[in-house]
Amino acid sequence: MADLFSMSPEVRVSPQPSGSDDPSSQALSEALGSSMILLRLLVLALLVAFVFSCVFTVKPNEAAVVLRFGRPRGEGMEAVLRQGLHWALPRPIDEIVKIPVGESLMVRSTIAWYEVDPALEVAGKLPEASPSLRPGVDGHVLTSDGNLLHVRASMKYRIADPLSYAFQFRDFTNLLVNALNNSIYYASAHTTAEGALYKQLEFKEAIRTRLEEVLLHSQLKVTLEPLDLEVSAPLFVRNSFDDVTRAEQTRSTKINAAKGDAEEIIRKAQGEADAIRANGNVMSNMLVQTVSAEAKYFQDQLPSYRRNPSLFRERKRLEVFADVFNSASNDKFFVPARTDGQARELRLQLNREPQAPKKN
Numbered sequence: 001m002a003d004l005f006s007m008s009p010e011v012r013v014s015p016q017p018s019g020s021d022d023p024s025s026q027a028l029s030e031a032l033g034s035s036m037i038l039l040r041l042l043v044l045a046l047l048v049a050f051v052f053s054c055v056f057t058v059k060p061n062e063a064a065v066v067l068r069f070g071r072p073r074g075e076g077m078e079a080v081l082r083q084g085l086h087w088a089l090p091r092p093i094d095e096i097v098k099i100p101v102g103e104s105l106m107v108r109s110t111i112a113w114y115e116v117d118p119a120l121e122v123a124g125k126l127p128e129a130s131p132s133l134r135p136g137v138d139g140h141v142l143t144s145d146g147n148l149l150h151v152r153a154s155m156k157y158r159i160a161d162p163l164s165y166a167f168q169f170r171d172f173t174n175l176l177v178n179a180l181n182n183s184i185y186y187a188s189a190h191t192t193a194e195g196a197l198y199k200q201l202e203f204k205e206a207i208r209t210r211l212e213e214v215l216l217h218s219q220l221k222v223t224l225e226p227l228d229l230e231v232s233a234p235l236f237v238r239n240s241f242d243d244v245t246r247a248e249q250t251r252s253t254k255i256n257a258a259k260g261d262a263e264e265i266i267r268k269a270q271g272e273a274d275a276i277r278a279n280g281n282v283m284s285n286m287l288v289q290t291v292s293a294e295a296k297y298f299q300d301q302l303p304s305y306r307r308n309p310s311l312f313r314e315r316k317r318l319e320v321f322a323d324v325f326n327s328a329s330n331d332k333f334f335v336p337a338r339t340d341g342q343a344r345e346l347r348l349q350l351n352r353e354p355q356a357p358k359k360n
Helices: 002-007 023-053 118-122 162-168 172-189 193-198 200-218 235-307 309-327
Strands: 055-058 063-068 084-087 094-099 105-112 148-159 222-232
Touching (some): 063 162, 105 172, 193 235, 200 222
């Protein structure tokens, strides 16, 4: 037996590895570690995404209101957020309402205008005129003198109260259109057809005044900008109105030309009158000064005349002769009186030979 056992091969029993050195356990541990890292990165990414989703931007021409469970976050104007970065929780907790307060918005009233084809309107053409107005199709207004006209207007505005615009009214734009329609009908009923067609500045001002009253009464807080207004006669009588317009323009042109001519004539006549008056004043002053000087001269000569009248007369006679001789442009002859007192015979030769012209 001992030999049998001694002849069998030697069997060795190796020790069993511990749990930490088991490859499957180690692989599982590494897999769990990688999963935890990925989970942490995922949680971090979700956290970053959550933070960024809570941040929103309000542009320069906007205002924003954050609703928390349907109510504005804040009281009054404190709830209105202006330009910049702001924070809000995601839906459904918070809801962001943006309002274009800086933009110029527009509403248009066409309720009193005739039916138009968009293609014809783009081409600048009028639709074919019907023999009369079509009820329910062609809108119109009634003027104070009983005439029918077509009127349409465009109103530009800016929002003055963001909270009122966003939450006080169900359809703010529709209310503005109704206010504009009301103003057009009201102003037309208080204006003649001639005033609406040919005095559109006054007609537009009447519409704007009525519109401001309606907006104030309805508490529609907006800032109005200039209106764009179009007024037209019914198409079936438009040519007649155009003839009246051309006649009115011709009349105004001729009246203005006549006024210009009249003003020019008046200015010219006024200038001539001023010149005549000025010349008369100058001549009058010269005459007065001359007469005053002569009066003063004779007044000064009066004592000399009283002392020796004959000497004074002789001196004055010589002065007159001197003036005559100085004024004469031709030959001068002086004939003294004869000493014997007899008349001197003076003969004039009227056929004197003419003098030859002098050469230069």
